[in-house]
Amino acid sequence: MIPLAVGEPELPVACHILRAGAEAWERDDTAYTPNSGIAPLRRAIAAKLDRYNGYRVSDEQVHVTSGGAQALHMAMSFTLEAGSEILIPDPGYPTFSMTPRLLGAVPVPYPLSSPHGFRPDLTELESLVTPSTRALLINSPSNPLGVVFDRTTVAALLAFASRHDLWVISDEVYEYLTWMSIWRVERHQLLTLSATGYRAWAPPVGAGERQRRWVGAAGAQRGVRGSGSGPLVLAC
Ligand SMILES: Cc1ncc(COP(=O)(O)O)c(C=O)c1O
Numbered sequence: 001m002i003p004l005a006v007g008e009p010e011l012p013v014a015c016h017i018l019r020a021g022a023e024a025w026e027r028d029d030t031a032y033t034p035n036s037g038i039a040p041l042r043r044a045i046a047a048k049l050d051r052y053n054g055y056r057v058s059d060e061q062v063h064v065t066s067g068g069a070q071a072l073h074m075a076m077s078f079t080l081e082a083g084s085e086i087l088i089p090d091p092g093y094p095t096f097s098m099t100p101r102l103l104g105a106v107p108v109p110y111p112l113s114s115p116h117g118f119r120p121d122l123t124e125l126e127s128l129v130t131p132s133t134r135a136l137l138i139n140s141p142s143n144p145l146g147v148v149f150d151r152t153t154v155a156a157l158l159a160f161a162s163r164h165d166l167w168v169i170s171d172e173v174y175e176y177l178t179w180m181s182i183w184r185v186e187r188h189q190l191l192t193l194s195a196t197g198y199r200a201w202a203p204p205v206g207a208g209e210r211q212r213r214w215v216g217a218a219g220a221q222r223g224v225r226g227s228g229s230g231p232l233v234l235a236c
Contacts, residue, residue, distance in 0.1 A: 009177060037064025068173050072099050076135070079167040080105040084134040086169075087125065093143045093171070106132070118147040122156055135167040136160070141174035 024030075036042065042062040049055045065071040072095055080086060082104030088096040090109030097107035110125050112118045125136075138157060140149040149157070161168045 037062070068171070069095050069099075072096070072169075072171070073102070075169045076100055076105070077103055079135050079169065081134075083132060085130060085132045086135040086137055087128055087133065087166075088137045089120070089139055089142065091144055092137075092139060096137055096139070096171075105134075108133070112142065112145060112147070118142070118145045119149055119153045120157065122160060125160060129164050133164060133166060135169055137169045137171065139171040141172075141177065143174060 039059065041064055042059045045062045045064070046057050046059050049057055063074075065074065076086065076099050080100060080103050084100075084105040085108050086100050086105055087110050088100075088107045090111050092109070092112075097109070100107045108128050110120055110128055112120060136157065138149070140154075141147070158168070160166075
C-alpha cells in the first residue's frame with residue numbers, strides 16, 4: 001500500500017536554506033517581523049514573479065503568510081461573506097471546503113473527472129452558479145490529481161468568471177511540484193500567467209460597491225483586465 005494522504009515531498013530541504021535558517025538563529029534574529037513579511041523577502045518574491053513568471057507586482061502587493069492554509073483563509077475572507085457560495089474543485093485539498101464553512105460561506109464542489117481529463121466541465125460549472133456565487137477556486141497543478149490545466153481551459157475559466165462577475169482565487173503552490181513526464185507547467189498554463197501562492201482577483205467589471213469595499217480591505221488592486229497594477233499576492 002502506498003500512502004498518498006500527506007503531501008510531503010521526498011526531497012530534503014536544500015542546504016543553503018538550512019544554512020540561512022541556522023545563521024539567523026545564531027544571530028538571534030528571532031523578534032517580531034512586520035505582518036506582511038520582512039522587506040527583503042517581499043522584494044525577493046516580487047523579483048521572482050518578474051524574472052520567472054513575467055509578471056510585475058510591487059513589493060507592497062506581496063503579503064507573506066505562515067503557510068498555504070493562512071493564505072487561503074485570507075483570500076477567502078477578503079472575497080466571501082456569510083451565505084456566499086464559492087466553487088471549489090472535487091476532488092480537492094480539504095481546506096478548500098473547510099475555510100469557507102469557517103466564514104459562514106458555502107463551498108460548492110465542481111467535479112474534476114476522468115471523461116474530461118480531470119479538468120473542469122464548463123457546462124457543469126455553469127449549472128452550479130447561483131445569485132450567491134462569489135468566487136471560483138482553481139488549483140492547478142492540482143492536489144490530489146496532479147493535473148495541470150491547459151491554456152484553453154485557463155482561458156475558458158477566466159471567461160466564465162468574468163461572465164458571472166466572480167473572484168478567482170488561484171492556488172498555484174505546486175508550480176514546481178509536478179509529474180514532469182506527464183504534465184509540465186508552462187508559463188501560459190498558470191491561471192494568472194504567473195505563479196506562487198494565492199491570488200484574489202477582483203471581478204473585472206460591474207461589482208460596484210462590493211468590489212470597492214473588498215479591494216480596500218485587501219489592499220489589492222483590480223487585475224483581470226489589466227486595469228490597475230494587479231492583485232494582492234499572498235505568498236506562503
Ligand atoms: C493545494 C494545496 N494548497 C494549500 C496547501 C496548504 O499548505 P500549508 O501546509 O502550507 O498550509 C496544501 C497542502 O498540502 C495544498 O496541497
